Amino acid sequence: MTVLVLTRPMDATADLVIAELAARSVPVFRLDPRDFPEAMTVTAGIGPERPTWRGALWGQHRDVALSDIRSVYYRRPGTHRLHPDMSDQDARWAQAEARAGFGGLLYALPCPWVNHPHRNARAALPPVALATAARCGLSVPRTLITNDATEAREFVSALPGEVAAYKALGTTHPSDHDDRPQALWTSQVRPAEIDESVRRTAHQFQEWVNKAYEVRLTAVGHSLFAAEIHAGSDAARLDFRADYDSLVYKPCQVPERIGRGVHMLTFTFGLQYVAMDFLVDSEGTWYLIDVNPNGQWGFIPDLREPITRALADLLERARP
Known part of the structure; x- marks a missing residue:
């Protein structure tokens, strides 16, 4: 029985878990959904005689039967890479079909996920x-989510020291120079710094x-x-x-x-x-x-090994 790891090629966190599973002689199939459909093939069927999907994933170097997957470690998978000759309209359609078909087959696996x-x-x-x-x-700290600048200023004015933590509701923002995401760090904000541009989207203000x-x-x-x-x-x-x-x-x-x-x-x-x-x-x-x-979790030295072992335990002991 195989542990399926869904992540990108460069993922040091997943590498720790994969190495631990390998040390235990647990088979691992590492997969980045970005490889589908250009570098990966999937075929699966279902019907009255087989109530669960049966089939396999074929990569460039190896394959795995869906029925052999004991658990899934969902880390940081990429998005599907489509043929460069496709028009924008066809690419949008193909991307949605890939998510529904390839992704749907994986999500339907009757096995434990983390997560x-x-x-x-x-x-x-x-x-x-x-x-x-x-x-x-x-x-939890007192928190306001709003796109109303007046409400935001009043909320911050009522906090101790008239200061709040401004935190993005998501984790990344497109770079000014390219499409690569960049982190948005937490910052302090005071009432006078809040202007009408708040109206343009949702913002989170939190008690400092x-x-x-x-x-x-x-x-x-x-x-x-x-x-x-x-x-x-x-x-x-x-x-x-x-x-x-x-x-x-x-x-x-x-x-x-x-x-x-x-x-x-x-x-x-x-x-x-x-x-x-x-x-x-x-x-x-x-x-x-x-x-x-x-x-x-790998950035905390004293916890790296015990968390790695605990994750490997979950994935190894899981049974479909």
């Missing part, structure tokens, strides 16, 4: 994630928490792995992703109340894996600010 992309998509929406976290007993440190908490199945993140620069204090070189990590225990809330959240979303970011203030209160069902 199924449909579950990822729901949990990755900040309004859904924050509301679910609050219902699960986790503390004076943190003592942050915690990256990673849940894998029923196991929780957490580390304090101490910022060593002004940029990292605003958003630790802006300056990884300045960070100091310290593995930590998860308070019982936080653990209960995290387990309830993962159960609610049906997630086997999730990375969560908390701000911890000087009084020890944990505020959840981000839920990322496909977040990174």
Whole structure:
């Protein structure tokens, strides 16, 4: 039985899990959906005599039967690459057909996913994630989502220090120079800085928490792995992703109340894996600010190996 890994060719995080599975002699089929249809073939059938899809995926160097897939690790797959001679109209149609056909066959696999992309998509929406976290007993900062500049200014004016954290609802923004996505870091905003351009889309403003440190908490199945993140620069204090070189990590225990809330959240979303970011203030209160069902974890040295093993355990033990 084979573990199917859906990711791009250059993915150091997936490499860790694949290496661990290989060390356990667990077969792995690494696949980037970008290879379909130009460098990959799929054929599958279903009918009265076979109530599940039967068929195979053929790549350039190997193949795998759909019935042999025991579990799926969904990391960072690319989008389908189409023939360059297709017109824009035909390419849009072919892209949609590839997602529905190739993607649909994979999504229909009767096996465990870490995580199924449909579950990822729901949990990755900040309004859904924050509301679910609050219902699960986790503390979240006061948050406003609006495209009304007046409402935004009034919200920020009512916060302590009249300052808010401005955070993108998504994770990336097109570059000014090309189409490659670039990260948008968290920034501070004050009422006078909010203008009528807010009207052009939805914006998220969040109460500024004076943190003592942050915690990256990673849940894998029923196991929780957490580390304090101490910022060593002004940029990292605003958003630790802006300056990884300045960070100091310290593995930590998860308070019982936080653990209960995290387990309830993962159960609610049906997630086997999730990375969560908390701000911890000087009084020890944990505020959840981000839920990322496909977040990174290899950047924390002391947790890299145990999280790798935990993910490999999930994928190895799974049975269709």
